[in-house]
Amino acid sequence: SVSGNKGAAYWINPLMMFKTTASQQSSEAFLAHYLDNLHLFWEQGLNSDLPVNKSITDLPLFQNDPNLARSINEWQPVGKTIAARAKYPFGALNAVDGGSAMINMLQKVLQGESNSRALLEELQVGLVKVLNP
Structure with a gap:
C-alpha cells in the first residue's frame, strides 16, 4: 500500500479426515x-504451490530460487485468506475464498486485463450472488 503495509491473499488446500x-x-x-x-x-x-512446512521451504529448491525465496520469506508470512476478516465462520465463506467469482477475477488479472474498476465491480456482483442468494 501507499503507507508501506504489505499483504497477500492465499487459498487453503486442506487435508481432511x-x-x-x-x-x-x-x-x-x-x-x-x-x-x-x-x-x-x-x-x-x-507442485507449484508454496508449501507451509518449514522443512520443505528450507530445501535448496526454494532457497536458491530468488522468486520462491522472496515469496516464502516476504509474502507468505503476511498472507491471509480473503475471508480472514469474517467475525465467524459460515458456509458461504468457502465460496468467497474459492468460488468462481474470485477465480474469474484472478484469471482476468493474470491475463492482464487492466480495468481494475470493472474487475472489482464484476467481483462484487459475483460475491453478492453467493452471499445473498
Missing part, C-alpha cells in the same frame, strides 16, 4: 505417510 471412514487406522496411516513424503511433490516438480 472423517470419523465415518471405513478404516480410521488406515486413514491415519495414509495421512502420516503422505505428510512424511510431501516434499517429493516439490522436489519432482509436481
